[in-house]
Amino acid sequence: MPYADVIDVPTRGGLQIVRDHDGDLEGNTASRQFGEVRVCLLEGGPREMIRPGRLIERTDGEYLRVCRLLAGEAWVFQDGRHGVARGSQLICYDSTRPYKVVMPERFRMVALLLPHRLIGLTSQGTEPLTAKPWHGSQGLGALMSRLLVGLERHGEEVETAIDLLGDSVAGLAAALFAERIRSVADESDVGKQALMLNVQSFVRERLADPGLTPMTVARRYKVSLRYLQKIFHEYGTSPARWIRDERLARCKAELSDPGLDHLPIALIGERSGFYGASHFSRLFRDRYGITPREFRKRG
Structure with missing residues (x-):
């Protein structure tokens, strides 16, 4: 490339x-x-x-x-x-x-x-x-x-693994920005941004875990589910939708990677937490308007 x-x-x-x-x-x-x-x-x-x-x-x-x-x-x-x-x-x-x-x-x-x-x-x-x-x-x-x-x-x-490199770059940038913002922003704003950055990093490291849910994330950071939903609402989404979209984005990137062509499509889904080929295919089609198999064939 x-x-x-x-x-x-x-x-x-x-x-x-x-x-x-x-x-x-x-x-x-x-x-x-x-x-x-x-x-x-x-x-x-x-x-x-x-x-x-x-x-x-x-x-x-x-x-x-x-x-x-x-x-x-x-x-x-x-x-x-x-x-x-x-x-x-x-x-x-x-x-x-x-x-x-x-x-x-x-x-x-x-x-x-x-x-x-x-x-x-x-x-x-x-x-x-x-x-x-x-x-x-x-x-x-x-x-x-x-x-x-x-x-x-x-x-x-x-x-x-180009998508993984992108995630790593974004993670480093997020940490750098959080450090920068902490020195100039109000404490309440810093807290919200720090929570969002930490949650995103936590989720991306655990996309393959089928037990990853908004409730497990809320418990991990000792906040209520309602407060977590409020924070995500400010970003125009919900915790559940964000987790699902991150999983689908990771699957899409892996289906685009020629180096992973040898992996079955069902395994691509499992690597991001989608267990059940038909369930994964339906969610992928709903999100991108095309099935995982058709997407991979298009290159």
Whole structure:
């Protein structure tokens, strides 16, 4: 699955590129998908990338972009503030709100695109993270900074278990964001976000367990089932639906993996907690409009 080259063009996907500095505007991006996580490489001459609110649509998808400069520097403007990142530093901006990113000189940058649901944050919950650089030389920030460099250099060498790699990247990012938010958010908000992140990590590690239910999760974290449902409701879902969708998403990713073609479809379901081939097939068809067998045949 090699990187695919894409040439930047004005207003591509609601993104406007405005020439405002000396130097060549030409550049290109390359991207690679790891499950639901995407890694992009952007390089080129000085530029500005602007996305005004009028060009943002709900269908664009909700994700947080984490950037790590390999050369040059980036100025990120969002949520009424701006930050400058260079070297091993990390900086974020959110796709659901207007932003501007300026590269004042030739640059090379790797970026991680994380869907909100994978990191346990709503679009509003990312506001404390945007346009604020943080160190990439210590703690969790250092792990993420090095990971992005490694994915940029060696991403094409990953052959199997791509969805699991994506989950691992999302888990590390979630831990990093929780640490960041803890220093700036209200205690009540931190508690909710920390619970959501912990629950998501707990569930993803136990998808194969048929006894995994909202009640077992609530008991594990010593909260009432009603409170757990309230937290998930703020994210537009329920604990039961989220667990089911995570299981189905894992099955879908494994059915797409050529390295797992030798596994029977029923076993793919069991690896994510669906015991009973007909039950798994029905849930998969209800979610994706196609049976697991038909999905695998389509490649």
